[in-house]
Amino acid sequence: MTPSVSERTIAAAFERELIHISFEYIAPLYLVTPQTKATVKYGQIVASIREIGLVEPIVVTRDRNDPKMYILLDGHLRFEALKDHGETAAQCIVSTDDEAFTYNKRISRLATIQEHKMILRALTLGVPEERLARALNVNIKTLQEKRRLLDGICSEAADLLKDKQVALTGFRILKKMKPPRQIEAARLMVAMNKYTINYARSLLAATPENQLIAGATPKNFKGISREQLDLMENESANLEREVRLVENTFGIDHLNLVLARGYVTKLLSNARIRRYLALHHEEFLPEFEKITKREAFGS
Template sequence: MTPKDEEQTVAAAFERKLLHIPFAQIAPLYLVTPQKKATVKYKQIATTILETGLVEPIVVARDRQDPRAFTLLDGHLRLEVLKDHGQTAAKCLVSTDDEAFTYNNRISRLATIQEHKMILRALTLGVPEDRLARALNINLKTLQEKRRLLDGICEEAAELLKDKQVALTSFQVLKKMKPLRQIEAARLMVAMNKYTINYVRSLLAATPDRQLVAEAAPKKIKGISREQLDLMERESANLEREVRLVEESYGADHLDLVLARGYISKLLSNARIARYLSQHHGEFLPEFEKITETGALAS
């Protein structure tokens, strides 16, 4: 086998160029109701588009039967805002995957870091800070804090939190840690699915002084002794190791459970086997039924 044969082709997730597509050719997956248009989120999106233009393009996929028709995957509210203000077409990002679930399962939902990148892009395009602050319905100081969000945050930690709803103040606490500790803290936040300021402060409290940046203020926590802090540090390190072990085995364990559940369901669907279990192994049958019922609820 030649090196050329060993090369693997990576399929692009989107077409290379944005397309200017008339709205008449785009089929939405759902209708935006008047109640939805009355929400704060819709009004904020509308104000942002009017003030700065369409920063994040609408995402569509080509119809398999008619290449001139498109399915709207992401941007229903943006599309409605443009329609309400007389627009009839817009530049769209064309996805090569026409499954809305697949796309929406991976896109960042205007998480904290995504909003930071949107602000940077708008400022790069020349939008004044005060105008952008009005569009986002925030004061100028908050806008500047969002602009500097990742200053002092290492790339690995930012990557872990890129699609999470993390409090702005939580990033300020993370900046008091050195890069390696930031990564550990970000992994713990993801594993525990906790992104609140109180949780991040607890991680800071459990961080040894040697893992804090030089300019970080010493930790002063009322009611907690040095011995208790040392214990928290050890527990934090142990939890981090346990989380990594779970991450390594979770995929295989979950697959084994799915296969086992499917096999048991198939067994119980056979009347002869179910009758045999009932007559000779009655203690197993209720447990097997619980397993199959759990699978039905999970699906």
């Protein structure tokens, strides 16, 4: 008998309480190399811990083979930074899922615009710029630029990029464009899933002068003629139109594909149909099997 909705229970992803765990009982999944410790990201974590302590607890799961031990799922850099700072224990979130891949796949890292809003919030609450800069391991000039990140960016473009990892330089480039072109460029970044500085520069290079703000001139690319830039501009416009067409039909197309895959799967589950295909259309059977496999792995 199938249990009713009221009888079903949903398993919690984490234990309810934070636990203070000694580092000797935490086993990391990998070692943090000296090269990693030399990166800017690690330096920012060290500076943040030194200035304001641990903000985001590290995530562990209980070792099924040893009840005293825990496996470190997320926060290897924080774990090492705490040890380097002389700490011997920390507050931890205990996950009920012991698969690090599954956990990390669901993590959304802080995007550039989200960091900008966090900085504005901290400054509004009265945190001095100097202390915030030390916590983020950046100089005052960089902090001020992060604070002014969206000055000159239209709200529609900002909304498109609100959860994307776009570099500060990328936003500087977008600010050279007028709002309609900013929106087009942001849509192209999202459609191509490319947020690099070079891609932003290529979009700027392909932008007509009448879509640039006063005094903004794109950097000349060596070996690229005006004709090639015009071609890039046309291709950019064509891609923008194609993206809009895809957006308009994506939902129904996806539904049709799901239904078609389900139908093919049902056909292949029939032994007589499978045997008929093997005898009379053997070239179709492997392709149908690929479709059913894709459905199984796509969920």
